[in-house]
Amino acid sequence: xxxxxxxxxxHKQQVGGGAPIFVADNVKQMEETAFLLEKLLDAxxxxxxxxxxxxxxxx
Amino acid sequence: MTAFLxxxxxxxxxxxxxxxxxxxxxxxxxxDYRQYPTYPHGRIIHISLGVIAAALGAVxxxxxxxxxxxxxxxxxxAAQQFRDVRKMERDTLTKIDELELVQxxxxxxxxxxxxxxxxxxxxxxxAFFSSLFxxxxxxxxxxxxxxxxxxxxxxxxxxxxxxxxxxAESVPVKQDGPDLLVGDIYIMNVGLKxxxxxxxxxxxxxxxxxxxxxxxxTLSNLxxxxxxxxxLSTILGVYRDDGEPALIPMAKLDMRDGxxxxxxxxxxxxxxxxxxxVLRVPILESAVRMPTEAKVNQQExx
Numbered sequence: 064x065x066x067x068x069x070x071x072x073x074h075k076q077q078v079g080g081g082a083p084i085f086v087a088d089n090v091k092q093m094e095e096t097a098f099l100l101e102k103l104l105d106a107x108x109x110x111x112x113x114x115x116x117x118x119x120x121x122x
Numbered sequence: 123m124t125a126f127l128x129x130x131x132x133x134x135x136x137x138x139x140x141x142x143x144x145x146x147x148x149x150x151x152x153x154d155y156r157q158y159p160t161y162p163h164g165r166i167i168h169i170s171l172g173v174i175a176a177a178l179g180a181v182x183x184x185x186x187x188x189x190x191x192x193x194x195x196x197x198x199x200a201a202q203q204f205r206d207v208r209k210m211e212r213d214t215l216t217k218i219d220e221l222e223l224v225q226x227x228x229x230x231x232x233x234x235x236x237x238x239x240x241x242x243x244x245x246x247x248x249a250f251f252s253s254l255f256x257x258x259x260x261x262x263x264x265x266x267x268x269x270x271x272x273x274x275x276x277x278x279x280x281x282x283x284x285x286x287x288x289x290a291e292s293v294p295v296k297q298d299g300p301d302l303l304v305g306d307i308y309i310m311n312v313g314l315k316x317x318x319x320x321x322x323x324x325x326x327x328x329x330x331x332x333x334x335x336x337x338x339x340t341l342s343n344l345x346x347x348x349x350x351x352x353x354l355s356t357i358l359g360v361y362r363d364d365g366e367p368a369l370i371p372m373a374k375l376d377m378r379d380g381x382x383x384x385x386x387x388x389x390x391x392x393x394x395x396x397x398x399x400v401l402r403v404p405i406l407e408s409a410v411r412m413p414t415e416a417k418v419n420q421q422e423x424x
Contacts, residue, residue: 098314107367108313110300116313
């Protein structure tokens with residue numbers, strides 16, 4: 064079972080809930096934040112295709 | 123010389139038994155690409171256990187001839203001993219597996235452990251038969267029995283491989299935005315551009331197509347899939363590190379027709395070799411399923 068460790072988004076109003084949310088202004092910034100978080104959290108970045116990335120820790 | 127051999131029937135029988143038993147153990151002990159058993163100490167352990175097994179098998183015969191029936195109960199001790207060997211192998215491999223970049227998986231480990239136990243019994247069998255024939259007839263019958271047993275042992279050594287149940291072809295890895303596909307089978311969602319580029323550059327895909335329902339059921343076993351990934355990563359190398367969850371090799375099933383798609387980032391990108399390796403992956407005993415053998419399916423077929 065995967066677990067959402069963090070959310071990186073450009074649209075703050077679209078997300079909410081338990082995981083920490085990181086807001087980015089543009090795609091480049093979002094990519095960079097997600098990249099860093101991937102290394103830090105050891106969680107995979109998945110693209111929800113709506114301007115939001117989620118970091119999921121699998122198993 | 124011949125007189126000596128006839129006079130010391132028991133000694134000769136036991137010696138022959140031990141020699142053939144040990145020879146068959148050494149014959150069955152191969153350290154290949156998996157580097158297991160490890161060299162040299164892992165091998166020493168198994169050769170020593172082989173000597174014990176061979177001695178037990180060989181000594182059982184004179185014990186029977188002397189009507190020393192209680193001595194046979196010793197064999198139960200041997201069985202206990204080799205069950206412990208299996209447990210030891212399982213424990214060691216499970217511990218080691220935790221620190222592998224691509225894991226063997228418990229089914230593979232159980233398979234290896236089972237093989238170690240089973241092979242010790244084969245050693246006992248070889249030793250027993252060569253000793254039996256040498257003692258009840260003459261030494262050269264023992265020799266012949268030993269050789270025949272070794273041929274049987276050789277035949278029992280090799281199991282089947284994926285090529286017996288399925289065909290494989292290497293297919294390109296496709297990326298549709300963050301979606302990653304091998305052929306037409308969806309694998310996973312890769313979010314980061316960096317990883318997508320890496321996968322486009324180094325990714326390798328193989329699709330395994332089972333021949334029949336038995337193959338389908340076997341391939342769908344998660345342990346069997348992990349074994350395929352493990353073998354591929356061991357031989358081709360794996361382009362990944364700890365803390366890189368997006369670069370993990372994966373095997374996904376096309377649920378409609380039972381085809382299995384393998385995605386891998388190898389160190390050495392060689393599609394034809396990957397296909398070859400997949401076909402040679404051993405079928406794990408515990409993963410084998412035979413739905414066509416069921417009564418309901420047989421009635422339907424005939």
